[in-house]
Amino acid sequence: MDWHAGQPDDELLHKIRAATPLMWYNTQLLPARSALKRLPLGRSEIDDAAARLARFAPLLSQLFPDTQPNDGIIESPLRPAPALARALELEFRLPFTPRIALKCDNELPVAGSIKARGGVYEVLCLAEQAAIDAAILPADLDSADYRILNRDRAHQLFSRHTITVASTGNLGLSVGITGRALGFKVEVHMSHDARAWKKRLLRERGAAVVEHRGDYSTAVAAARRASAACSGSHFVDDERSEQLFLGYSVAALRLNDQLAALDDAAQKPKCNAYLPCGVGGGPGGVAFGLKHVLGDRVRCYFAEPTHAPCFLLAMLSGTADLHVSDYGLDGLTAADGLAVGMPSPLVLPMMRHLLDGCYTCTDQQLMRLTYLLWETEGVRAEPSAAAALAGPLMPASRSQGAAPPSAAPQALHLCWLTGGAMLPEPDFYAILEKGQQVR
Numbered sequence: 098m099d100w101h102a103g104q105p106d107d108e109l110l111h112k113i114r115a116a117t118p119l120m121w122y123n124t125q126l127l128p129a130r131s132a133l134k135r136l137p138l139g140r141s142e143i144d145d146a147a148a149r150l151a152r153f154a155p156l157l158s159q160l161f162p163d164t165q166p167n168d169g170i171i172e173s174p175l176r177p178a179p180a181l182a183r184a185l186e187l188e189f190r191l192p193f194t195p196r197i198a199l200k201c202d203n204e205l206p207v208a209g210s211i212k213a214r215g216g217v218y219e220v221l222c223l224a225e226q227a228a229i230d231a232a233i234l235p236a237d238l239d240s241a242d243y244r245i246l247n248r249d250r251a252h253q254l255f256s257r258h259t260i261t262v263a264s265t266g267n268l269g270l271s272v273g274i275t276g277r278a279l280g281f282k283v284e285v286h287m288s289h290d291a292r293a294w295k296k297r298l299l300r301e302r303g304a305a306v307v308e309h310r311g312d313y314s315t316a317v318a319a320a321r322r323a324s325a326a327c328s329g330s331h332f333v334d335d336e337r338s339e340q341l342f343l344g345y346s347v348a349a350l351r352l353n354d355q356l357a358a359l360d361d362a363a364q365k366p367k368c369n370a371y372l373p374c375g376v377g378g379g380p381g382g383v384a385f386g387l388k389h390v391l392g393d394r395v396r397c398y399f400a401e402p403t404h405a406p407c408f409l410l411a412m413l414s415g416t417a418d419l420h421v422s423d424y425g426l427d428g429l430t431a432a433d434g435l436a437v438g439m440p441s442p443l444v445l446p447m448m449r450h451l452l453d454g455c456y457t458c459t460d461q462q463l464m465r466l467t468y469l470l471w472e473t474e475g476v477r478a479e480p481s482a483a484a485a486l487a488g489p490l491m492p493a494s495r496s497q498g499a500a501p502p503s504a505a506p507q508a509l510h511l512c513w514l515t516g517g518a519m520l521p522e523p524d525f526y527a528i529l530e531k532g533q534q535v536r
């Protein structure tokens with residue numbers, strides 16, 4: 098990588114080391130068209146991924162009844178959130194009521210998080226290729242009925258393959274649930290942050306769960322080694338997988354229609370997308386898709402916990418070869434999905450000129466925002482997802498007068514709720530209680 102952003106300036110670095118919440122704007126941002134032209138992946142790959150998901154839709158509809166209302170397409174609603182917007186305006190003294198829309202990936206079928214996009218997609222790629230190799234699927238895939246993959250012969254074929262993945266929880270759920278539904282053996286390596294209920298659910302579905310005492314990066318390294326040592330194992334590489342990345346990107350194709358339904362299509366308002374970030378694959382794939390579909394109409398910001406801002410540090414220093422502990426940070430956060438110390442070396446270079454900025458939030462803010470979301474809109478999100486709700490509070494959103502168009506009152510704040518609908522009641526109420534107490 099020939100990208101030497103140099104060391105971040107002292108003041109910024111001091112704030113990051115002190116775990117102070119902040120917003121950072123990318124000085125290397127380019128117009129979407131020029132930034133996208135430089136990337137190794139393009140629109141045709143997003144379209145291919147969408148076509149593959151459409152081919153699998155009848156099978157998914159059979160395997161996962163919660164996809165049936167959408168005919169087997171794994172998609173989430175976009176909802177305006179006026180009550181939340183008013184609550185944020187009052188509590189954080191905003192100069193105007195922001196226009197907020199919630200992209201409800203917390204309600205995605207199959208696995209209840211954004212990981213149901215990338216994780217499911219990669220398992221489907223693997224299943225399709227194995228079925229083609231075994232001549233279960235014909236050469237002309239467009240005419241094939243993929244429900245054949247829910248028969249004994251395909252299950253027997255898949256049972257000879259192992260899928261290995263490391264996860265802070267949600268990726269493991271999406272890969273584990275889908276892999277097991279098709280008959281694959283699945284081994285999920287979990288970091289210490291992973292919640293007990295996610296491990297329990299995976300075991301119930303027949304996945305092997307390997308627990309690690311270390312952080313997420315340790316679990317990824319262990320899973321990579323375990324997979325390499327096991328013949329016939331496919332490693333879902335959260336740090337480097339193009340398939341995961343493309344699975345996430347498809348969200349943007351469908352969002353365009355949802356935005357048009359929300360607004361007078363002719364108006365095409367500017368929009369700020371706030372994307373919770375761990376290793377960077379989910380938000381990176383979505384940002385890549387959004388810039389393809391909406392161009393410079395959309396600004397994309399990654400949201401990270403103050404204790405684990407690995408992507409921000411990587412954007413600043415121009416290298417993915419870092420760990421937040423190099424900056425004196427412990428990586429510990431209530432946002433378990435974002436508890437990641439090292440960023441994706443695949444996604445970082447793609448975001449160099451494409452990403453508008455990053456911001457960080459404290460655990461207290463995440464608890465408070467989770468609480469406010471529930472109180473005002475009745476929406477259940479996990480603290481990782483609530484990082485998206487801090488976006489409308491950031492300085493650019495609050496500025497007036499000579500502010501950029503995306504900071505104007507009519508701009509749409511698109512908060513990507515990345516997970517939470519599957520949270521068990523006791524876990525959710527414990528979070529709400531903490532959030533209620535924050536002042």
Ligand SMILES: Cc1ncc(COP(=O)(O)O)c(C=O)c1O
Nearest residue numbers: 267375376377378379434515516
């Ligand atoms: C709820 C939630 N939001 C956001 C993310 C971030 O995704 P990524 O690690 O691909 O950046 C995760 C990752 O597991 C997650 O579980």
